[in-house]
Amino acid sequence: MPISHADRLTRLTALLAEWQGVWRPLPFRHRRPPWAGHLPGLEQALLALSDETCDRLQADPFVASPLSSWLPVVELGELVALPELPAGDTDLPGPWSQHVGGRKWRQIEAFVSRLAWSPGQSLVEWCAGKGHLARTLARWHGTEVAALEWQPLLCDEGQALADRLGAAVHLQPQDVLASDAARWLTPDTHVVALHACGDLHVRLLELAAEHGCALTLAPCCYQRTAAEHYRPLSRLGRDLAGRQGLEVSRDDLALAVQETVTAPRHVRRSRERAGAWRLGFDLLQRELRGRDAYLPVPSLAHGRLPGTFAGFCRWAAERKGLTLPASVDWSTVEQAGWRRQAEVRRLELVRHLFRRPLEVWLALDRLHLLEEAGFTVELGTFCERDLTPRNLLLRATLPARTCGTRTPPS
Ligand SMILES: C[S@@+](CC[C@H](N)C(=O)[O-])C[C@H]1O[C@@H](n2cnc3c(N)ncnc32)[C@H](O)[C@@H]1O
Numbered sequence: 001m002p003i004s005h006a007d008r009l010t011r012l013t014a015l016l017a018e019w020q021g022v023w024r025p026l027p028f029r030h031r032r033p034p035w036a037g038h039l040p041g042l043e044q045a046l047l048a049l050s051d052e053t054c055d056r057l058q059a060d061p062f063v064a065s066p067l068s069s070w071l072p073v074v075e076l077g078e079l080v081a082l083p084e085l086p087a088g089d090t091d092l093p094g095p096w097s098q099h100v101g102g103r104k105w106r107q108i109e110a111f112v113s114r115l116a117w118s119p120g121q122s123l124v125e126w127c128a129g130k131g132h133l134a135r136t137l138a139r140w141h142g143t144e145v146a147a148l149e150w151q152p153l154l155c156d157e158g159q160a161l162a163d164r165l166g167a168a169v170h171l172q173p174q175d176v177l178a179s180d181a182a183r184w185l186t187p188d189t190h191v192v193a194l195h196a197c198g199d200l201h202v203r204l205l206e207l208a209a210e211h212g213c214a215l216t217l218a219p220c221c222y223q224r225t226a227a228e229h230y231r232p233l234s235r236l237g238r239d240l241a242g243r244q245g246l247e248v249s250r251d252d253l254a255l256a257v258q259e260t261v262t263a264p265r266h267v268r269r270s271r272e273r274a275g276a277w278r279l280g281f282d283l284l285q286r287e288l289r290g291r292d293a294y295l296p297v298p299s300l301a302h303g304r305l306p307g308t309f310a311g312f313c314r315w316a317a318e319r320k321g322l323t324l325p326a327s328v329d330w331s332t333v334e335q336a337g338w339r340r341q342a343e344v345r346r347l348e349l350v351r352h353l354f355r356r357p358l359e360v361w362l363a364l365d366r367l368h369l370l371e372e373a374g375f376t377v378e379l380g381t382f383c384e385r386d387l388t389p390r391n392l393l394l395r396a397t398l399p400a401r402t403c404g405t406r407t408p409p410s
Contacts, residue, residue, distance in 0.1 A: 003079070005371070005379065009364040010240055012079050012357055015072055017244035022071070023354035024252060027347035028279060029294040035350075042070045046346040054346055061353045071353060080356040085380035085393055087113040092140060099161055100132045103387060107194065107218075108133050110383035112140060115216050116395060117190050124148065124184050126176060126193035126204050126217075130158035131169050133194050138167040148174040148184060176200055182207050187398070189213040195390060198224030198253075202233065205366055208396065209373035215396040218382060222362050223253035234368030248358075255351060256359040257390065267302060272341070274305050277312045279344065280337020284313060288322055295320060309334040363392045370396045 003011075016023070022035045036043045045066055049057070057065055062077030090113035097105040111133065117123065119141075125134040128147035135158075138145040147169055149155050155171040162169035174181055177199065185191065185207050191214070193201055201219045208215045230248040232238045241247070278297060285295050297316045306312045310330045317324050367377045375396040382393040 005364055005367055005377075006236060008079055009236060009361065009368065011075070012361040012364065013237075013240040013244050013246055015076060015079070016248075016354065016357060016361060017241075017246035019071065019354065020246065023255065023351050023358075027344045027351075028275075028282070031292065033347055033350075039070045042067070042350070043347070045069075046349060047343055049346050049349075051342075054349065057349050058345075058352060061349065061356075065353070067349065067353060071350065073353060076353060076357050080360045082360065082392070083380045085114050085378060085382055085395065088115075089113075090140070092136065096136060096139065099130075104132065106387050107383060108136050110387070111192070111194055111216070111218065111393070112136055114382050114393060114395070115190075115192060116214075116397070117141060119143070121188055121190040121214060122146070122186075124189055124191045124213075126191050127196040127200050128154075128158065128171065130154050131162060131171050132158075133192060134158075134169045134171075135162050135165065135167040137192070138162070138169045139165070144168040144170065146184060147171045148176055148181070150175045177203055182211065185211040185213045187212040191215050191217075193217045193219075195220035195388075197221035199226060200224075201366075205233065205369055209370060209375075212374075212398050214398070215370070215375075215394065217366075217394045217396075218390060218392065219363065219366065219394070220257070220390045222256050222359070223250050225250055225253070232365045234365050235372055236368045237365035252358070253362070255355055256362055258351075258355055270302065270305065274300065275344075276338045276341040277305075277309050277334070278316075278337075279340040280309060280333050281313050281316045283336050283340065284324075284328070284333050285317075285320070285322060288324070309337070359392065363394065367394060367396075370394070374398055 021038070025034045027033055033043055049066070062073060062080070065073045067073055087110070090109070092109055092112065100108065115137070123134070123137055123141070123143060123145040125131060125145060125147040128134050128149045131147035131149070134145040134147035145168065147158065149158065149171060150173065152173055155173050158169070159171040162171070174184070181203070191204060191208060193204055195218055196204060198221050201217055202225070204215070204217065228250050230250070230253060232241050281297065282294060286292050289295070298319055306315050310328070313324060313328070363379055367379050370377045375398050377394060377396040379392065379394055381391045383391050385391055
């Protein structure tokens with residue numbers, strides 16, 4: 001029998017709470033993982049993994065995992081197995097993909113084919129960027145779409161594009177967090193949001209629950225939130241988290257979106273180098289300061305990494321007010337950084353195992369917020385993970401008779 005949404009949320013809350021001491025610590029901060037003493041043999045087993053096995057487990061943590069001797073791999077795998085939402089027969093004309101990046105276009109195709117829109121519903125895109133999704137929907141359904149976006153430049157560019165292509169899209173400069181954003185939502189509205197970040201989609205969910213509009217949402221970047229601590233949105237989520245003692249900070253939320261399968265190879269290479277250099281600097285600073293403790297170094301935008309390891313260490317030391325010795329064997333320290341990175345990558349696999357469960361838990365909390373407000377909600381995937389790891393979709397409608405202005409959920 002398929003597991004109900006409530007049971008799934010209940011089990012995920014229990015497992016995330018039980019194993020928080022394992023998935024929360026960041027391995028690069030600690031010489032030894034804080035859980036090593038409680039799970040004898042796990043650290044050694046991870047460190048002994050080959051590069052191939054490590055890559056395989058990163059890509060799919062739930063299949064043939066040696067971690068299952070210590071961790072609830074099988075149950076987590078079952079709990080994150082969500083159905084692919086059925087797609088309609090939507091064969092969008094190829095030329096419509098012009099002006100949209102290849103991967104984004106395929107996401108739009110997948111999204112549009114899963115949108116259960118009824119003629120009569122007015123369409124609104126939430127956090128639209130240049131309104132690529134809105135433009136596609138306007139052309140496909142032959143209807144007007146309002147696309148809300150706060151950046152005036154994106155609105156101007158998106159409007160010019162829509163006008164040129166004859167799409168009935170109205171790019172509306174709108175801060176969706178402002179109080180007047182509610183005016184876009186009525187019981188006859190269907191709001192779509194593709195990758196609206198943290199507070200932006202939470203605002204949409206709360207307004208939808210209040211105003212009773214239909215909703216198709218692919219959430220993204222859960223950690224982009226003003227609150228430092230996550231308060232579950234649904235009553236069930238709050239109740240379960242409270243009873244199980246699950247506490248999720250904004251930093252923890254970043255785990256849910258850590259997977260970067262879509263980054264181009266050169267970006268991944270550069271990230272790897274930056275990671276190894278940071279770990280090399282960390283070894284150096286522990287020695288210099290005579291303190292075996294992690295020292296956070298500010299992040300650097302992609303492309304701003306100094307050209308050499310020595311250059312990176314000088315930059316980092318300056319940021320942290322440290323004086324480097326006159327002579328350092330840079331090559332030896334850099335190699336130690338790369339070795340440390342290989343270890344950290346393996347130790348990270350325990351966090352990796354809980355990444356999708358945390359993301360599904362957050363999606364289920366959103367689903368329950370809507371169900372508690374009377375919606376019928378479906379949750380599933382809308383595209384393959386290699387198109388975007390943020391491939392969960394919520395589809396929510398209210399039974400017609402309950403439409404109208406609604407009482408906000410508690
Ligand atoms: C991750 S992008 C998604 C854009 C588009 N939906 C897509 O999938 O390509 C998020 C968009 O939200 C917009 N945004 C950020 N804060 C906003 C706010 N407070 N009100 C409206 N739009 C906002 C950003 O400018 C950006 O265009």
